[in-house]
Amino acid sequence: MSILVVGSVAFDSVKTPFGEAKEVLGGSATYFSVASSYFSPVNLVAVVGEDFTGEHLSVFKEREIDISGLQYSPGKTFRWRGEYGFDLNEAHTLDTCLNVFENFNPQLPAKYSQCKYVFLGNIDPDLQSLVLDQVESPKLVACDTMNFWIASKLESLKKTLARVNLLIINEAEARELAGEPNLVKAAKKILSWGPDSIIIKRGEYGALLFSDSTVFSAPAYPLESVYDPTGAGDSFAGGVMGYLASTDDLSEANVRRAIIHGSLMASYNVEAFSLERLRNLSAADIDSRFQEFKALTHFEVSPTCFTTCK
Amino acid sequence: MSILVVGSVAFDSVKTPFGEAKEVLGGSATYFSVASSYFSPVNLVAVVGEDFTGEHLSVFKEREIDISGLQYSPGKTFRWRGEYGFDLNEAHTLDTCLNVFENFNPQLPAKYSQCKYVFLGNIDPDLQSLVLDQVESPKLVACDTMNFWIASKLESLKKTLARVNLLIINEAEARELAGEPNLVKAAKKILSWGPDSIIIKRGEYGALLFSDSTVFSAPAYPLESVYDPTGAGDSFAGGVMGYLASTDDLSEANVRRAIIHGSLMASYNVEAFSLERLRNLSAADIDSRFQEFKALTHFEVSPTCFTTCK
Numbered sequence: 001m002s003i004l005v006v007g008s009v010a011f012d013s014v015k016t017p018f019g020e021a022k023e024v025l026g027g028s029a030t031y032f033s034v035a036s037s038y039f040s041p042v043n044l045v046a047v048v049g050e051d052f053t054g055e056h057l058s059v060f061k062e063r064e065i066d067i068s069g070l071q072y073s074p075g076k077t078f079r080w081r082g083e084y085g086f087d088l089n090e091a092h093t094l095d096t097c098l099n100v101f102e103n104f105n106p107q108l109p110a111k112y113s114q115c116k117y118v119f120l121g122n123i124d125p126d127l128q129s130l131v132l133d134q135v136e137s138p139k140l141v142a143c144d145t146m147n148f149w150i151a152s153k154l155e156s157l158k159k160t161l162a163r164v165n166l167l168i169i170n171e172a173e174a175r176e177l178a179g180e181p182n183l184v185k186a187a188k189k190i191l192s193w194g195p196d197s198i199i200i201k202r203g204e205y206g207a208l209l210f211s212d213s214t215v216f217s218a219p220a221y222p223l224e225s226v227y228d229p230t231g232a233g234d235s236f237a238g239g240v241m242g243y244l245a246s247t248d249d250l251s252e253a254n255v256r257r258a259i260i261h262g263s264l265m266a267s268y269n270v271e272a273f274s275l276e277r278l279r280n281l282s283a284a285d286i287d288s289r290f291q292e293f294k295a296l297t298h299f300e301v302s303p304t305c306f307t308t309c310k
Numbered sequence: 311m312s313i314l315v316v317g318s319v320a321f322d323s324v325k326t327p328f329g330e331a332k333e334v335l336g337g338s339a340t341y342f343s344v345a346s347s348y349f350s351p352v353n354l355v356a357v358v359g360e361d362f363t364g365e366h367l368s369v370f371k372e373r374e375i376d377i378s379g380l381q382y383s384p385g386k387t388f389r390w391r392g393e394y395g396f397d398l399n400e401a402h403t404l405d406t407c408l409n410v411f412e413n414f415n416p417q418l419p420a421k422y423s424q425c426k427y428v429f430l431g432n433i434d435p436d437l438q439s440l441v442l443d444q445v446e447s448p449k450l451v452a453c454d455t456m457n458f459w460i461a462s463k464l465e466s467l468k469k470t471l472a473r474v475n476l477l478i479i480n481e482a483e484a485r486e487l488a489g490e491p492n493l494v495k496a497a498k499k500i501l502s503w504g505p506d507s508i509i510i511k512r513g514e515y516g517a518l519l520f521s522d523s524t525v526f527s528a529p530a531y532p533l534e535s536v537y538d539p540t541g542a543g544d545s546f547a548g549g550v551m552g553y554l555a556s557t558d559d560l561s562e563a564n565v566r567r568a569i570i571h572g573s574l575m576a577s578y579n580v581e582a583f584s585l586e587r588l589r590n591l592s593a594a595d596i597d598s599r600f601q602e603f604k605a606l607t608h609f610e611v612s613p614t615c616f617t618t619c620k
Contacts, residue, residue, distance in 0.1 A: 017491075086491035181327075181396035183514075184534040204493075205515040208532060217606050219527035222518060224494040256609040290611070296527050297607050299566040301600070 001139070001245040002114070005032050006045040006106050006131045007121020007234070008078055009052075009070070014273065015083040018227045024274035025056050027078065028121035028144065031231035034278050035238025035265040036119075037063040038286060040245035043112045045069035045131065049077040049100045059275055068109045073100040088229045088270075089203035108134040117245040119237060120164070122146050125156040132163055140250060142166040142241055144233070150177050162194035168237045171202045183208070184215075199240065199259060201233050209259055214252055218259045219297055221267035221289065228273045232266040235278055239265030264289040311449070311555040312424070315342050316355040316416050316441045317431020317544070318388055319362070319380070324583065325393040328537045334584035335366050337388065338431035338454065341541035344588050345548025345575040346429075347373040348596060350555035353422045355379035355441065359387040359410040369585055378419045383410040398539045398580075399513035418444040427555040429547060430474070432456050435466040442473055450560060452476040452551060454543070460487050472504035478547045481512045493518070494525075509550065509569060511543050519569055524562055528569045529607055531577035531599065538583045542576040545588055549575030574599040 007029030013022045029046045036042050043066040048056075052072070060067050078101035081094045106127055113136050120128040120143035128143055135141075143164045149157050150173060157177075161167060167190060171183065178186035187198050187210035197211040202220075209216040239262035247254055267289065271277045317339030323332045339356045346352050353376040358366075362382070370377050388411035391404045416437055423446050430438040430453035438453055445451075453474045459467050460483060467487075471477060477500060481493065488496035497508050497520035507521040512530075519526040549572035557564055577599065581587040 182534060182536070184532050202515065205512065206527075206529075215532055215606055216609075217516075217529035217532070218609075219516075219529070222494050222525055222527070224492060226492070253610055257612065260609055294609075294611050296525055297609075299526075299528075299570055299604075299607075300563055301604055302567065 001116045001248050002041045002043060003036050003117045003119065003241055003245045004043045004045065004108070004112050004115035004131075004135065005029050005036070005119045005121060006128070007032060007119075007123060008101060009046040009048050010078040010080050010101075011051075012230055012274070013079070013081040014228055014230050016088065016228050017084070017086055019273065021228065021273040023079070025059055026080065026230060026274060028234045030059070030275065031234035031269065031278065032119055032121060032238040032241075033065045034059065034063050034275055035235040035269070036242030036245070037065050038265075038281060039239075039242030039261070040117070042066065042242075043069060043109075043115060045106050045108060045112070047071040047073055047100050047104045049073060049075045052077050059279055063279065069107075069112055071104075071107070073103070075100045082230070084229060088226055091230065106131050116140070116248075117241055118142070119241050120144070120160070121234065122149075125149055125153050125160040128160045129156070129163065132160075139248075140165050140241075140244060142168055142237065144168050144237060145173065145177075146170075147173055147176055158193055161190070164194060165196050167195045167198045168233075168240065169198065169200060170233065171200050174198070174200050184210070197255070199262075201236060203229070203232070207236065207259055207263060209255065211252075216256050216259065218256075218263050219293070220263055221293065221296065223267060223270065226270045229270050230273075231275075231278070232270050235269035236262040236266040239263070260290060260293050261286075264293060311426045311558050312351045312353060313346050313427045313429065313551055313555045314353045314355065314418070314422050314425035314441075314445065315339050315346070315429045315431060316438070317342060317429075317433060318411060319356040319358050320388040320390050320411075321361075322540055322584070323389070323391040324538055324540050326398065326538050327394070327396055329583065331538065331583040333389070335369055336390065336540060336584060338544045340369070340585065341544035341579065341588065342429060342431060342548040342551075343375045344369065344373050344585055345545040345579070346552030346555070347375050348575075348591060349549075349552030349571075350427070352376065352552075353379060353425055355416050355418060355422070357381040357383055357410050357414045359383060359385045362387050369589055373589065379417075379422055381414075381417070383413070385410045392540070394539060398536055401540065416441050426450070426558075427551055428452070429551050430454070430470070431544065432459075435459055435463050435470040438470045439466070439473065442470075449558075450475050450551075450554060452478055452547065454478050454547060455483065455487070456480075457483055457486055468503055471500070474504060475506050477505045477508045478543075478550065479508065479510060480543065481510050484508070484510050494520070507565070509572075511546060513539070513542070517546070517569055517573060519565065521562075526566050526569065528566075528573050529603070530573055531603065531606065533577060533580065536580045539580050540583075541585075541588070542580050545579035546572040546576040549573070570600060570603050571596075574603060
């Protein structure tokens, strides 16, 4: 099945303890679409400026991502500048220049309206709703958000959440959104606002899935070389949605597998700056890391014996 | 098989966002021995002062813990005072009064020397070595430590580590001990100093096992009601060692099950102040939460389909 993604395409300048990259391709829609493109056809809606070149486009083209929804506006492309300390879980934003993103008005090409799997990347919740208005009968709608929208547009965000099946959100933002430090209670509160499920992203600690009927804990892959966490959350969401769309199976067992695929796409993404690792994966890379995740978490049940062995 | 544990018995005063407890029974050897007593016979070595009463003793007696190695010294019992914010992963120490613990000289009753499973709780690494000198031929020696010993007695600690099979340590302390922010690299470095395995405790994020041949990621149980994290790390270690001693099986598959038992004992411990929950468990409690851990982490492997489904 096809995926529709709306979000940002940006130029990022990133500094980590392991190196630096200047004005490299990034943005939520970029990471999401490249990650999900390994599983399903992807249709992208975003906006870029006049400084967006054929070289940048080639990343989408090589992954066969449909960019007929990519708008060009007069002005410069969205820019983000940030750095990470040794605690790679948290980005410190140094500078954000919205540029053409400030007046982004997402309009879907007619052919996109049939997409069954929709991912509303981290943009203004009113725009997320506007995108949903243009999709005819989606099967699964997922969205992300961030502290900025939680603080400034909570009512709009709640309206979007009421139309969404799956919220994919960072741990700190889940707590902030619910106004509740306990994660289990926070998840329950957010579920009461509309979503059937919530996936809470915890950086190097993995992810938790909550729904009315289940909780699932997925690890992150312990990596010896992490160079740049930028885009990990969107690569994760891309893996989840890509796997779900490719299998078109929303059973709990398959959602769990999808989350592992999200975690593995994120694990590849952080191994290099920008899209350098994520755009160069093979089928064997994905399969082998999925098996590694299985080995990482597997344990066999055997009867406990404290009543007999003591 | 029998377990020998050496560590602290203390009176803790703890404040969390959910309540407060004053001068309640605590200490690393206390939490460890109560947790492990559900699986195996436990022999305790520790020191208390003249203020230690029969009421305190009853906690050990009801769990049938052998306290012939519990020394009484003139003076007061070790006291710790601390608090936790909404981030329950980190204790803020307000006050530490070593009292009789300052001159603790662990001497083992002769019958303890045959114990095959030994846990060296978080005490001076020279004392940890002194205890090991008194054990004849242990099968598995595990130890814990903390930032204070890493900073003040690193060479002594390394001598202890060279005699230890399993190090069980907090995440931040693993990084500090190795002088390395990346956890995979930190674990490898510490393994090169002697231990066959290292278990890194990550609070509400679970635990990681590293050895030369494997990595295992165990979750923590997502709890709606966490009242007091004090003793979670020692309850974890108690569950791990108790399960290993009761099964007397050091295969990798069994070590993984042991870690899940550690995680489940810690999950019960944090549900109440002091030992109030941990001392009142049933066999059914332990079995049912083990099954819940299985449900929490399980996913089935099925072929990825990105080559065919797209």
